[in-house]
Structures are given as structure tokens and as C-alpha cells.
Amino acid sequence: MLSYLLFSVTIGGIYALLSLALNLAWGGAGLVNLGLAGFFGIGAYATALATGAGAPLAIGLVVAMAAGVLAGLAITGLTLRLRDDYLAIVTLGFGEIVRLVALNERWLTNGADGMSGILAPGKAALGVAGFNQAWAAGVTLLVILVWLLLRRLDQSPFGRALRAVREDQELAGFAGKPVLRLKYQAFALSAAVAALAGALYAHFQSYISPDHFQPLITIYIFLAVTAGGIGRPVGAVLGAYCVVAFLEATRFLAAVVPGIEAVQVAALREALVGLSLLLVLHLRPKGILPERIPPAPKAPS
Amino acid sequence: MVETALPADRASAPLPGNAGGAPAVLKVAAVTRRFFGVAALDGVGFAVPAGRITGLIGPNGAGKSTLLNVVSGLLRPDAGQVRFEGDDVTGMKPHRLAARGLTRTFQIARGFPKMSVFQHLMLYGPRQPGERLLQAPMWSRAARDREAELAERALAIAGRLRLSPLLDAPVTALSGGQKKLVEIGRTLMAEPRMILLDEPMAGVNPSLGAEIAAHLQALNAEGISLCLVEHDMALIRQLCHHVVVMAEGRTLVTGSFDEVVENAEVQEAYLGRRH
Numbered sequence: 001m002l003s004y005l006l007f008s009v010t011i012g013g014i015y016a017l018l019s020l021a022l023n024l025a026w027g028g029a030g031l032v033n034l035g036l037a038g039f040f041g042i043g044a045y046a047t048a049l050a051t052g053a054g055a056p057l058a059i060g061l062v063v064a065m066a067a068g069v070l071a072g073l074a075i076t077g078l079t080l081r082l083r084d085d086y087l088a089i090v091t092l093g094f095g096e097i098v099r100l101v102a103l104n105e106r107w108l109t110n111g112a113d114g115m116s117g118i119l120a121p122g123k124a125a126l127g128v129a130g131f132n133q134a135w136a137a138g139v140t141l142l143v144i145l146v147w148l149l150l151r152r153l154d155q156s157p158f159g160r161a162l163r164a165v166r167e168d169q170e171l172a173g174f175a176g177k178p179v180l181r182l183k184y185q186a187f188a189l190s191a192a193v194a195a196l197a198g199a200l201y202a203h204f205q206s207y208i209s210p211d212h213f214q215p216l217i218t219i220y221i222f223l224a225v226t227a228g229g230i231g232r233p234v235g236a237v238l239g240a241y242c243v244v245a246f247l248e249a250t251r252f253l254a255a256v257v258p259g260i261e262a263v264q265v266a267a268l269r270e271a272l273v274g275l276s277l278l279l280v281l282h283l284r285p286k287g288i289l290p291e292r293i294p295p296a297p298k299a300p301s
Numbered sequence: 302m303v304e305t306a307l308p309a310d311r312a313s314a315p316l317p318g319n320a321g322g323a324p325a326v327l328k329v330a331a332v333t334r335r336f337f338g339v340a341a342l343d344g345v346g347f348a349v350p351a352g353r354i355t356g357l358i359g360p361n362g363a364g365k366s367t368l369l370n371v372v373s374g375l376l377r378p379d380a381g382q383v384r385f386e387g388d389d390v391t392g393m394k395p396h397r398l399a400a401r402g403l404t405r406t407f408q409i410a411r412g413f414p415k416m417s418v419f420q421h422l423m424l425y426g427p428r429q430p431g432e433r434l435l436q437a438p439m440w441s442r443a444a445r446d447r448e449a450e451l452a453e454r455a456l457a458i459a460g461r462l463r464l465s466p467l468l469d470a471p472v473t474a475l476s477g478g479q480k481k482l483v484e485i486g487r488t489l490m491a492e493p494r495m496i497l498l499d500e501p502m503a504g505v506n507p508s509l510g511a512e513i514a515a516h517l518q519a520l521n522a523e524g525i526s527l528c529l530v531e532h533d534m535a536l537i538r539q540l541c542h543h544v545v546v547m548a549e550g551r552t553l554v555t556g557s558f559d560e561v562v563e564n565a566e567v568q569e570a571y572l573g574r575r576h
Contacts, residue, residue, distance in 0.1 A: 160432075
């Protein structure tokens with residue numbers, strides 16, 4: 001039971017990183033990124049390939065984030081004229097392309113069989129229980145670090161300029177803000193954080209396959225950010241842990257609801273996820289911890 | 302003295318005496334812009350004297366708004382040139398123009414819905430190093446000092462425009478007139494040398510209109526050149542040293558208010574030809 005909890009904490013941390021990534025692009029700059037699973041996958045495969053070639057964990061994580069940045073810059077460049085629904089559709093397509101490439105380019109990714117035996121640092125030395133503890137602590141620490149960094153960005157003049165781009169990018173230009181640079185930076189940084197989450201996932205599971213990067217993950221993360229409070233990093237983190245807790249809790253449905261089979265449990269879980277999103281949007285449309293307007297300093301009297 | 306139908310290549314010629322011989326801060330020469338074959342601007346050219354208030358008038362469809370969009374960098378002209386303080390700024394992006402000191406306001410007050418009045422003012426502050434991604438998380442000394450400077454200016458401007466009680470209100474909570482004041486305030490934060498105003502009085506009640514007019518005159522007295530598109534002729538007469546009349550995408554007449562209203566071509570453009 002303890003290892004199951006630790007496993008959930010680690011997965012919750014990975015979801016929290018993804019939520020922070022989405023909150024930066026979507027909550028910060030208004031760039032709807034439905035391709036989050038794609039960046040997640042790019043990070044996972046990048047570090048699997050790098051560490052598979054003999055690189056240590058740290059290099060693997062750096063390679064994953066660099067790959068995320070490059071993919072983020074490329075997607076921003078390709079979608080400069082798109083916003084809202086159109087950007088969402090194109091990025092959704094991008095996420096699927098990443099998954100299909102991973103599925104079909106067998107020479108690189110081993111196709112549907114996935115890549116196994118990915119470097120799992122500490123597993124041999126610490127044993128399974130120690131490994132789970134160390135990763136739960138390490139991932140949680142990273143979540144705190146990334147959260148502090150992104151919160152600081154959010155409250156800085158950079159975050160303010162980004163918000164202006166989110167609300168009205170044309171007007172942001174007249175306010176003297178370099179809209180293109182801000183979009184590139186926000187999206188690339190967001191992609192790097194998502195790729196970092198993917199890399200951590202790959203090392204933690206030590207096995208990845210295209211099935212792990214289904215668009216459903218993106219939907220869960222959108223649910224997390226919406227529930228937690230879009231536009232506020234701490235809301236994204238809280239939302240992510242809530243979603244993971246919710247998803248894990250519903251595994252035990254079969255024991256509670258009599259007379260249903262395993263397949264029906266799975267279907268019921270999805271239905272409950274949808275229902276919970278509706279409930280959150282109905283009861284707290286701005287999320288549990290909504291975006292705040294920082295107060296102006298008091299005039300010296 | 303009225304200069305009629307200023308040809309494009311003479312746009313940079315010395316202005317008539319009513320401009321007071323002030324050098325031009327903005328010169329528009331032979332600017333053409335077509336939308337699907339229809340020329341909204343058809344070789345328009347004129348100069349805006351520095352340190353003055355210039356009115357840009359003309360009947361609906363004359364191309365005033367398109368011209369403002371071209372000058373402010375929203376639209377690229379198909380042909381022609383825009384010079385600001387002597388430099389060619391044709392087709393330059395709005396944020397680069399803002400950095401040079403050329404900003405604009407909008408006919409329908411626009412804002413960032415989820416940002417407060419104070420954030421609007423701060424946003425327009427130029428040269429904030431904290432807007433760079435690499436400096437933002439560090440919150441460098443330079444960025445913090447600049448933020449404090451901007452905050453001080455923002456509070457002063459809010460006081461001047463009597464917006465102080467509304468500093469923390471989201472702009473969506475403001476009345477139409479208050480939005481106009483915020484628009485003026487945030488434009489001031491940008492430290493402009495020239496402001497293009499698109500119908501600053503549209504939809505504003507007379508007493509607030511008078512207040513805005515007084516603010517505009519005060520800004521001009523500080524040396525900021527203003528160019529305003531406006532339909533309210535009484536206001537143009539009261540404020541503008543110099544008037545440019547546009548019709549059908551071209552400059553029709555330039556001169557003082559009294560001169561242009563006496564002009565037969567202007568009367569024809571507004572009222573139609575007498576048969």
C-alpha cells in the first residue's frame with residue numbers, strides 16, 4: 001500500500017509539472033496547447049535515447065528539455081497566425097503526429113513494443129522500496145522548484161506582458177510588447193517543462209511506448225488546470241494532485257459499486273472524470289484557486 | 302491660405318503659415334492601401350507639425366481609420382512612406398513604434414479584461430528589463446528599481462486623471478468614460494512623443510468630454526504632438542491648431558479650422574455637390 005501511495009505521489013508530481021507547463025502557455029499567454037502529450041512524449045523518448053546511448057541521467061534530462069524547447073519553437077513558428085480553437089486543433093494534431101512517429105519509426109523508437117530497460121537511477125542500489133521513496137521525494141522537490149520559478153515569472157513584469165498577450169495580442173503590441181518574442185519564449189519554456197515531466201516519467205517507469213502518450217493525458221491536464229485555477233501556478237499544482245487522487249480513488253469503484261465488471265469500471269471512471277469537470281465548471285468556474293489581481297502599492301502620503 | 306489637394310510628392314513641402322513653421326513630426330507621403338481592389342487610401346500625403354494638435358477630419362469612408370492603422374503599424378501600406386521624426390517607419394511593428402515614442406488610442410476603448418487599472422498603467426511603462434525571460438525570475442536590482450519608478454509614475458498619472466480610487470478595479474468594471482481616461486493614462490505611461498487618437502470623444506458625455514479635452518491640451522503643453530481623428534467639429538475648432546481634411550483616400554485640404562471649413566471642396570465632400 002505504501003509503495004502504491006508513493007507511486008501515486010510520483011505520478012501526481014509528473015502531472016503537476018505538466019499542469020504547470022500548460023498553465024504557462026494557456027493560463028499565461030493564452031496559447032491553447034492540446035499537444036501537451038506530444039511534448040511529454042518527446043521528452044520521454046529523448047531521454048530514453050540519450051541515456052540508452054550511455055549518457056547519465058542529468059544529460060538525459062537536459063537533452064529532453066532541449067528537445068522540448070526545439071519542438072516548442074517549431075510549433076510556435078508554424079502556428080503564429082493561429083489562436084484559440086485553431087491553435088488547439090493544430091497542436092492536437094501535433095501530439096498525434098508524435099505518437100504516430102513513435103509507433104511507426106521502429107528503428108528509432110522500437111514502435112508499438114516500446115522502449116524497455118530505460119535507465120532507472122538508484123533502482124539497483126536502493127531496491128524497489130527505496131527507489132520509490134527517492135523518486136517520490138525527488139519529483140516532489142522538482143515540482144516545488146519549477147512551481148517557485150514559474151510563480152516568480154508569473155508575478156514579474158514578464159508575466160504581466162504575457163498576460164497582455166493572452167488578453168489582446170494586438171493591443172499588447174501597441175503597449176510596446178514584443179508579442180512574437182513573448183509567444184516563442186512562453187511556448188518553448190512550457191514545452192521544456194512538459195518534456196522534463198516526460199523524461200522523469202520514462203526513467204521512473206523505465207518503460208515507455210506510444211500508448212503512454214495518448215491525447216487523454218492532455219485532457220486530464222486540462223481538467224487539472226481548469227479545476228485548480230487557470231492563470232495561477234499553485235492552482236495548477238493543486239489541480240494536478242486532485243486529478244491523480246481522483247483517478248486513483250475511482251480504481252476502487254468495483255469494490256463499492258456492486259455488480260459491475262472490470263471493463264465497466266474503466267468506462268465508469270471516464271464518465272466520472274467528465275462529470276467532475278462539469279461539476280467544477282458549474283460550482284467554481286474560475287477554479288479552486290482562481291487568478292488574482294495583484295493590488296497596487298499604496299501611494300506615499 | 303489654403304493648400305488644396307496636396308499632391309503626394311509635395312507632402313514634405315513646408316507647411317502653410319498656420320502650422321507656425323513647426324517642423325513636421327510625422328510625414329505621410331503617397332500612401333496607398335487597397336482592400337480587395339478598393340483603395341481605402343489612394344495616395345494620401347500630409348505632414349503633422351511637431352508640438353501641435355492636429356485634427357484629421359473627413360466624411361465617413363474617407364480613410365481616416367485606415368490611415369491611423371497604417372501609421373500605427375497595424376496595416377502595411379501597399380505603397381508610400383511614413384516618416385516619424387525624420388526616420389522611415391513604414392510598416393514597422395507597433396511595439397517598435399511604441400519604443401520610438403509613437404503610440405495610439407482606439408475609438409472603442411480597448412483593454413485587457415482580466416487586468417486592473419494599475420496593471421494597465423504598469424504594462425505600458427517602457428524599458429522594463431524584467432520583461433526579459435532570463436531576467437524575470439531573478440528580479441534583478443535594475444528590474445526592481447524600474448518597477449518602483451514605473452509604480453510611482455503610474456500612481457501620479459492615476460491621480461492626475463482622478464483614477465486613484467479605481468486602481469485595483471478590473472477595466473471591465475469601469476464606465477465607458479473611465480475606460481477612455483485609462484486609455485489616456487496608459488498611453489502617457491509609454492512616454493510618447495506623439496499620440497494618435499481615434500475619436501477620443503466618441504460616446505463620452507459632455508462634461509467628461511470637456512475633461513478629456515483639458516487633459517489633451519495639458520499633454521500638448523508638455524510638448525507631446527497629438528493627431529486626432531474626430532467628428533465633433535466644435536472640439537476640432539477648440540483644440541486643433543492645424544486641420545487635415547481627407548476624402549476618398551486622399552488629402553483634400555490642410556489649414557487652420559476656419560480656413561478648411563470655408564473651403565468649397567470640403568463643403569462638397571461633406572454635404573455633396575450643389576446641382
